[in-house]
Amino acid sequence: MVRMTTTAKATSPVVGFDQVTKRYGDVRAVDGLTLALHPGETVALLGPNGAGKSTALDLLLGLRPADSGTVRVFGTSPREAIVGGRVGAMLQSGGLMDEVTVGELVRLACALHPRPFPVRDVLARAGIAQIADRKVNKLSGGQSQRVRFALATAGDSDLIVLDEPTTGMDVSARQAFWATMREQAEQGRTVLFATHYLEEADAIADRVLVLHRGRLLADGTAAEIKAKAGARRIAFDVEGAVDEDRLRELPFLTTITISRNGSAEAPGRAVRIQSTDADATVHALYGLGLYPRNLEVAGLGLEQAFVAITAAEEAKQS
Ligand SMILES: Nc1ncnc2c1ncn2[C@@H]1O[C@H](COP(=O)(O)OP(=O)(O)OP(=O)(O)O)[C@@H](O)[C@H]1O
Structure with missing residues (x-):
């Protein structure tokens, strides 16, 4: 506990x-x-x-x-x-x-x-x-x-x-x-x-x-x-073609969602990540050679923290 x-x-x-x-x-x-x-x-x-x-x-x-x-x-x-x-x-x-x-x-x-x-x-x-x-x-x-x-x-x-x-x-x-x-x-x-x-x-x-x-x-x-939920949120946008698989392989991810944004002429992706080590994840992100825009790193909301804590306990017990 x-x-x-x-x-x-x-x-x-x-x-x-x-x-x-x-x-x-x-x-x-x-x-x-x-x-x-x-x-x-x-x-x-x-x-x-x-x-x-x-x-x-x-x-x-x-x-x-x-x-x-x-x-x-x-x-x-x-x-x-x-x-x-x-x-x-x-x-x-x-x-x-x-x-x-x-x-x-x-x-x-x-x-x-x-x-x-x-x-x-x-x-x-x-x-x-x-x-x-x-x-x-x-x-x-x-x-x-x-x-x-x-x-x-x-x-x-x-x-x-x-x-x-x-x-x-x-x-x-x-x-x-x-x-x-x-x-x-x-x-x-x-x-x-x-x-x-x-x-x-x-x-x-x-x-x-x-x-x-x-x-x-x-x-x-x-x-x-x-x-104590031990995770942080990382959000950013990227323009142009993105290798989604490489994003999914970033270290310390607990969740990632990648959604389309931008326009038909200039397509892009909005990426939302939960990471247990945001510094290391962001460091690796720059290592991919991408140019993340509007980068934000923030703590979890109580709802996300609650989900993370209870999901971790479920995983431990199953
Ligand atoms: N009168 C009862 N007879 C048998 N099982 C019960 C009874 N009341 C609750 N339970 C069981 O005990 C557990 C805890 O139920 P409880 O209602 O205390 O949970 P809760 O956290 O208030 O849930 P919820 O958020 O759904 O209201 C559940 O598995 C429930 O099915």
């Missing part, structure tokens, strides 16, 4: 997983997971489909028991932490009590929370004040997500857990959602969210956890994850 966050925090963890395993039959959905979340952190949980993200969140929320290992939330059991109102959660699925209105549901969530916020504020923050009288079963997908968000922020919880929170939200809902989450984090709350939108993780999270087959594959800031 790539472990990159080294700063020791004196405070006790908000969430502590110690060697936690959860199996479904032969599938180890969570496999010996150990991690700690600290107060005020905004943490993104990434992983390919089936990596164990939802299962890990279910264990954290006490919705399923672990087969082995311990899960502690604020130093107590998940159940105690939830009953004490310390955790607000927004899960992927889960019915919303069809026959009630949005307003009634939010009022109920506020009534059940030991430290509720005013119902009006909760509705406004989630952008659902205008649909407070609508029945929950008449909502669009994005509106249902907003209601789930309202339920997760009905009271003054210290930890907010979100499973793919912005799925189905339109662009403005998504922006409003993350602006609110930033406020929550600035007020000292810990926010943990699972997502497939890597640009959200990059923009929002100050720590990224990459899960793969129930194990923690990487743990660090988005910048650290990108750097």
